Amino acid sequence: MPRYRQATDSVLKELERIVGSENVTTRTEEVICYMRDSSPFKHRPDVVVRPATTEQVAAVLKLACRESIPVTPRGAGTGAAGSALPVVGGIILDMYRMSRMLSVDIDDQIVVVEPGVVCDTLNDELLKYGFFFPPDPASSPACTIGGMVANDSAGNKAMKYGSTRVFVLWLEAVLGTGEVISTGSKTLKSVSGFDLTRLFVGSEGSLGVFTKICLKILPLPKYYATGVFSYSSVDSLVRSAMKIKRTGIIPEMIEFMNQKTMEVAFQYAGIRDFPRGNFMMIDIGGDTEGSVASSLDKCIGICQEEKPEHFEKTTDEAYREKFISARKAALPALARIRPTTSMEDCTVPPAKLPETAVKIEEIPGHLGVTGFELGNFGHIGDGNMHPTFLYDERIEEQSNAFFKALDILYNQIVLPIGGSITAEHGIGLIRATFMEKEHPTSLKWMREIKKLFDPNLILNPGKGKGGPYPIRRE
Amino acid sequence: MPANYASIDDFREEVQKCMRCGFCVALCPVQEYMAFESNSPRGRMQNIKALIDKEIQTNDYLMNRIYNCTLCGYCLWRCPPGVKTVEAIMATRARFVENNCHPRIHLDFAEATKRCNNPYGEQPQKRFTWVPQSLNLPKRADILYFVGCTSAFRLPEVAASSIALLSAAKIDFTIMPEEACCGSVMFRTGMRELGKETLERNIRMIEEVEASTIVFSCPGCYKTFADDYPKLTRTSLGYELKHVAEYLLEIDSLKFTKPMNTTVTYHDPCHLGRHLGVFEAPREFLNRIPGIKLIEMERNRNTATCCGAGAGVRGAFPEISLNIAKKRVQEALAARGAVLSSACPFCKRNLGDAIRETGAAVQMYDVVELAADSVKSRNIRSG
Numbered sequence: 099m100p101r102y103r104q105a106t107d108s109v110l111k112e113l114e115r116i117v118g119s120e121n122v123t124t125r126t127e128e129v130i131c132y133m134r135d136s137s138p139f140k141h142r143p144d145v146v147v148r149p150a151t152t153e154q155v156a157a158v159l160k161l162a163c164r165e166s167i168p169v170t171p172r173g174a175g176t177g178a179a180g181s182a183l184p185v186v187g188g189i190i191l192d193m194y195r196m197s198r199m200l201s202v203d204i205d206d207q208i209v210v211v212e213p214g215v216v217c218d219t220l221n222d223e224l225l226k227y228g229f230f231f232p233p234d235p236a237s238s239p240a241c242t243i244g245g246m247v248a249n250d251s252a253g254n255k256a257m258k259y260g261s262t263r264v265f266v267l268w269l270e271a272v273l274g275t276g277e278v279i280s281t282g283s284k285t286l287k288s289v290s291g292f293d294l295t296r297l298f299v300g301s302e303g304s305l306g307v308f309t310k311i312c313l314k315i316l317p318l319p320k321y322y323a324t325g326v327f328s329y330s331s332v333d334s335l336v337r338s339a340m341k342i343k344r345t346g347i348i349p350e351m352i353e354f355m356n357q358k359t360m361e362v363a364f365q366y367a368g369i370r371d372f373p374r375g376n377f378m379m380i381d382i383g384g385d386t387e388g389s390v391a392s393s394l395d396k397c398i399g400i401c402q403e404e405k406p407e408h409f410e411k412t413t414d415e416a417y418r419e420k421f422i423s424a425r426k427a428a429l430p431a432l433a434r435i436r437p438t439t440s441m442e443d444c445t446v447p448p449a450k451l452p453e454t455a456v457k458i459e460e461i462p463g464h465l466g467v468t469g470f471e472l473g474n475f476g477h478i479g480d481g482n483m484h485p486t487f488l489y490d491e492r493i494e495e496q497s498n499a500f501f502k503a504l505d506i507l508y509n510q511i512v513l514p515i516g517g518s519i520t521a522e523h524g525i526g527l528i529r530a531t532f533m534e535k536e537h538p539t540s541l542k543w544m545r546e547i548k549k550l551f552d553p554n555l556i557l558n559p560g561k562g563k564g565g566p567y568p569i570r571r572e
Numbered sequence: 573m574p575a576n577y578a579s580i581d582d583f584r585e586e587v588q589k590c591m592r593c594g595f596c597v598a599l600c601p602v603q604e605y606m607a608f609e610s611n612s613p614r615g616r617m618q619n620i621k622a623l624i625d626k627e628i629q630t631n632d633y634l635m636n637r638i639y640n641c642t643l644c645g646y647c648l649w650r651c652p653p654g655v656k657t658v659e660a661i662m663a664t665r666a667r668f669v670e671n672n673c674h675p676r677i678h679l680d681f682a683e684a685t686k687r688c689n690n691p692y693g694e695q696p697q698k699r700f701t702w703v704p705q706s707l708n709l710p711k712r713a714d715i716l717y718f719v720g721c722t723s724a725f726r727l728p729e730v731a732a733s734s735i736a737l738l739s740a741a742k743i744d745f746t747i748m749p750e751e752a753c754c755g756s757v758m759f760r761t762g763m764r765e766l767g768k769e770t771l772e773r774n775i776r777m778i779e780e781v782e783a784s785t786i787v788f789s790c791p792g793c794y795k796t797f798a799d800d801y802p803k804l805t806r807t808s809l810g811y812e813l814k815h816v817a818e819y820l821l822e823i824d825s826l827k828f829t830k831p832m833n834t835t836v837t838y839h840d841p842c843h844l845g846r847h848l849g850v851f852e853a854p855r856e857f858l859n860r861i862p863g864i865k866l867i868e869m870e871r872n873r874n875t876a877t878c879c880g881a882g883a884g885v886r887g888a889f890p891e892i893s894l895n896i897a898k899k900r901v902q903e904a905l906a907a908r909g910a911v912l913s914s915a916c917p918f919c920k921r922n923l924g925d926a927i928r929e930t931g932a933a934v935q936m937y938d939v940v941e942l943a944a945d946s947v948k949s950r951n952i953r954s955g
Contacts, residue, residue: 126627127633133618363652433590
């Protein structure tokens with residue numbers, strides 16, 4: 099059982115020596131800001147530290163390892179699973195200062211960045227070259243590349259391009275001992291050695307702290323054509339998506355919002371004239387105008403079999419962006435409805451989506467708790483949905499209903515049909531208790547792997563990956 | 573007028589809506605230059621929540637975080653749950669003022685306003701020294717030009733240009749010789765009682781003018797009348813309120829004759845743009861001026877970067893204020909405009925300082941100055 103210590107005055111002084119006193123704080127007014135992410139949990143760090151270099155990160159981790167002080171790395175704090183919350187206090191490593199784009203190499207088709215670079219900032223830069231980094235989480239205006247790598251974020255375009263792990267070629271990381279390692283190669287192909295890079299991607303800060311990241315980039319499609327649909331029922335919408343997949347057309351995205359989500363997201367994005375219903379967006383990208391138009395027409399023909407209430411197609415970039423903006427704001431826009439908004443992240447085999455979507459819609463009805471509501475949206479192209487529970491965490495009955503809803507969602511709906519408890523948000527705190535059920539034979543090996551890289555178990559303790567360990571603090 | 577001040581406690585449910593998505597953080601103009609998260613809108617909302625829940629108390633450290641915000645409203649526009657960040661911060665500032673915890677210079681502004689009717693502490697009789705003696709303005713007129721303290725005392729060229737344009741357009745207008753501070757600075761810095769007093773004083777005088785319309789060259793004054801007053805009183809003023817450029821565009825009686833032959837990039841003032849929704853009128857007004865080629869900065873309209881001056885930040889945090897202005901000037905340079913133009917004397921002043929400080933190759937003018945230069949006959953109406 100790990101025994102963690104608090105940061106003493108002498109440790110604080112040493113931290114100040116490493117990163118500068120202006121980059122270390124224990125003030126309540128600061129600590130309050132690092133107690134939460136987008137999950138419903140709240141955990142207080144003892145100290146917030148803002149390193150600027152790999153050497154500083156290494157020195158902080160060496161010190162923390164020696165003193166058995168837990169360290170939780172944090173990017174933009176946009177996670178929805180509690181992955182960046184310091185369950186047993188200790189040090190929050192705020193990576194915001196490490197936000198330089200180190201190189202863009204179009205011939206080699208790679209970029210090297212520090213972990214604090216914001217996803218949209220990277221893509222704004224790459225746009226100048228006609229390239230992009232495809233993973234596109236809804237939090238892209240705020241989330242950092244380091245956080246995306248730690249979570250293996252995916253987002254809207256994953257059905258075509260895959261998640262972050264597909265694009266991470268090389269990492270520099272600091273282990274729980276303070277040792278600096280690099281994994282992989284800054285080349286598009288390499289099979290030398292075990293694939294430690296992929297092991298680190300999605301490790302949620304439990305194996306090491308990323309300090310430099312090399313990513314593969316792709317040329318942007320030259321043309322887009324977009325279809326937007328409103329359906330009266332969720333199952334006919336999901337059936338449309340499945341039928342499109344059978345054609346062999348792979349859109350950039352097939353996105354979904356249920357009616358409750360659509361209404362608030364459209365309100366945010368200023369879309370007023372589109373008929374309300376369950377919303378689907380199909381975005382086709384390609385290199386010729388004709389090919390994207392004909393693929394979209396084919397998709398629309400298929401969708402019409404399921405009788406949408408309304409559909410439109412567009413190649414107008416501004417109009418398309420409005421729908422993308424609405425879809426990206428789905429989660430925070432749902433926060434207009436109830437005081438607490440908790441997003442889940444389940445994935446099922448796409449063929450099972452129609453029945454899953456219907457069962458998810460029924461969860462609030464099963465619970466029968468007044469004031470407990472559901473928004474739902476997600477990436478139905480790859481079987482990933484984000485049921486989002488809307489309630490008031492300050493009311494005990496509703497807070498209890500939330501945990502019952504999690505049990506129904508994962509234990510009764512997702513896992514029995516071969517689904518997974520997370521597609522792209524990570525285990526964090528919120529799904530830690532379901533890990534054993536999904537990985538009954540491999541969880542112990544995950545824990546063994548963690549010990550290799552973090553023998554004192556100081557890195558992000560208490561989380562699902564490589565844990566949870568029984569936690570005790572002196 | 574009966575006051576209807578929102579207390580910080582009224583924002584309990586509002587800040588609870590913040591689900592910490594972080595959309596507001598990445599492009600917050602202040603956060604970019606500061607260290608820890610408490611300097612971001614999300615951090616401020618967390619601290620305001622803690623203040624409401626009495627987990628923390630007002631103190632100097634937090635005061636700096638609550639007061640270093642320019643209230644530019646980018647976070648308000650960006651926030652998907654629609655948290656009223658700007659109003660929550662203003663109400664929080666009022667709590668800080670109640671606890672006598674606020675930047676010292678804001679108290680100086682308040683004392684100067686009590687003494688001289690303007691936050692600069694200038695003698696009231698010097699307010700209109702820039703008005704041509706030949707100009708004989710009536711006591712009553714259909715249009716009242718509310719000049720504002722910054723134009724009157726710091727950038728008289730903006731006020732003089734506005735008057736020149738109204739005159740050239742043959743408008744039945746006047747100004748109020750006893751005009752006082754609109755109260756904007758007081759409302760933004762949490763000194764609401766004083767803001768209310770000075771606003772009321774103006775309103776009493778305005779009634780005597782019997783105008784139907786009030787025009788402004790300062791968006792801070794415009795917002796105070798158009799937004800603060802109704803929120804404070806739950807009634808509207810009953811006057812048409814317009815920016816000078818908006819008004820002149822609508823009446824369309826100006827004859828621009830002198831070609832300006834330059835490229836202009838327009839900076840949206842936060843109070844005029846994001847706060848009052850006036851984005852297009854100043855652009856259309858500029859487009860009426862012959863020889864002006866209008867080009868946009870990458871960040872424009874709702875996404876425009878703040879000039880850094882607003883909400884008492886220029887006075888209390890000059891370094892932050894200037895850094896933000898320098899960034900905006902860089903954005904203007906990237907747009908390759910020969911002229912950076914705005915429709916706000918605060919923006920002109922702060923961006924102008926940044927241009928001087930950095931030696932940037934761009935000139936700064938208010939839209940009314942460019943327009944006035946292009947009006948062939950700048951006859952000031954004489955008696």
